[in-house]
Amino acid sequence: MPGLEDVYRRSPIVVQNAMATAFGAKERLLRYGGRFRDYCDEVDRGQWLSADELAELQAARLRAMVSFSVDQVPYYRKLFDQLGLAASDIRGPEDLAALPVLEKDTVRQDPESFRPTDLAERPVAQTTGGTTGTPLRYWVTPSAMQYTYATYEVRFRRWAGVALGDRMASINGRKVVPVEQAKPPFWRHNLAFNQLYLSAYHLTDEHLPSYVERLERFAPEVIVGYVSSIHLLADHINRHGLAGVVRPRAVLVSSETLFPWMRADIEQAFGCKVHDGYGLGELAAFITECRHGSLHVSPEYGVVESTTTDGEEHRLIATGLFNRAMPLLRYDTGDVIRMAPPDHRCPCGRELPVVDQLLGRADDYVVTPDGRSVGPAPLSLAFQGVPGIREAQIRQAEEAAVDVLLVVDATFDDAREHQLDHELRERLGHVVDIRYERVDAIARTVWGKRRLVDSSIGRRGAT
Ligand SMILES: [Zn+2]
Structure with missing residues (x-):
């Protein structure tokens, strides 16, 4: 029996929008x-x-x-x-x-x-x-x-001058559209709660203009999401002289290191303050x-x-x-x-x-030959449903290929590697050669922190 996610992926966009709304309702009750x-x-x-x-x-x-x-x-x-x-x-x-x-x-x-x-x-x-x-x-x-x-509402949203129910655009790890999809829309609209979910996996030079256009039409009061994804959007906006076209009251980021230069780029692009959060x-x-x-x-x-x-x-x-x-x-x-x-x-x-x-949340991006940059937070989601992985690292020394280093336990077999491969391809597509290597340990940074992505092409932070 197909999982809900498979049903979602095979449904027309109108149905997907409705399902995004229904998922929203269930999550909303719990939260x-x-x-x-x-x-x-x-x-x-x-x-x-x-x-x-x-x-x-x-x-x-x-x-x-x-x-x-x-x-x-x-x-x-x-x-x-x-x-x-x-x-x-x-x-x-x-x-x-x-x-x-x-x-x-x-x-x-x-x-x-x-x-x-x-x-x-x-x-x-x-x-x-x-x-x-x-x-x-x-x-x-x-x-x-x-x-x-x-706590999120009072000490994150309200501190930033926004509130639950405000028009929100979010760009996080959710697979809102298939990675192989080559044309917009790369987003789904949750009608009931006024939320626009944008894919974090289609951020290419080719598609970024359509993201900005959609955001401009949606006119979010707040943009929420991964630092890496929002920064890619901001960088595009700044490079094309589009600063201020999308003007939320605040941008809320989390999950990855927010370097000062990234903060400056995002604040310039959206003309508002960035609030960093850790939970x-x-x-x-x-x-x-x-x-x-x-x-x-x-x-x-x-x-x-x-x-x-x-x-x-x-x-x-x-x-x-x-x-x-x-x-x-x-x-x-x-x-x-x-x-x-x-x-x-x-x-x-x-x-x-x-x-x-x-x-210590310093991490790199994987840059694909078709020009997409995918940050560590969305990539980490590929590993989450695959049992038997103790540690992992994605290394990239050339644009056409990545090496995935895995420390695994005895339950990890070829079927699981295949499952992981499927998950990674959903995020990186088929344009990158993905090689797997099982290792005993993964090197730590000077802070003792492991990085998920180590890329000499998409280097963003200090080691
Ligand atoms: Zn204070």
């Missing part, structure tokens, strides 16, 4: 139903609490999460037992150092051991590719989703940019550890405070941050902690 409104009020009030009040609230939520985890989650019950610790030994974030850092691989190898035996809500299964190409299965509670979207699919950390350009941590959402006080870079270790469907304590996100000094005060008046820089 914006239930306690979403109450959480918005809470998150709104919470942003004006003093640093001390926030610290107290965070510690209380941490104690509750640790206590729940030790009571209900097999992995933590065993871990605390082995360490000779009781849940009550963790009174605040400063006590977390007693626990080992939780590697993504540990979760990936046995995700079931992180699920509670007893849960008041029915969990929803999710998969993330992450920007390192290692798929991870995890579960969320509807209330944690609603709390996450309330994990695994619901462990939430960091968003206010109007004064500070990246604020939401401390009641998750603990973001600051291991140094001297402004040095370190791994972003996070502890989620809300998602009981899969508690993650001291979770190594694989990303790198530099915290601002604790006494740093943002002119916006909020005492939420500030991240000086989100680093």
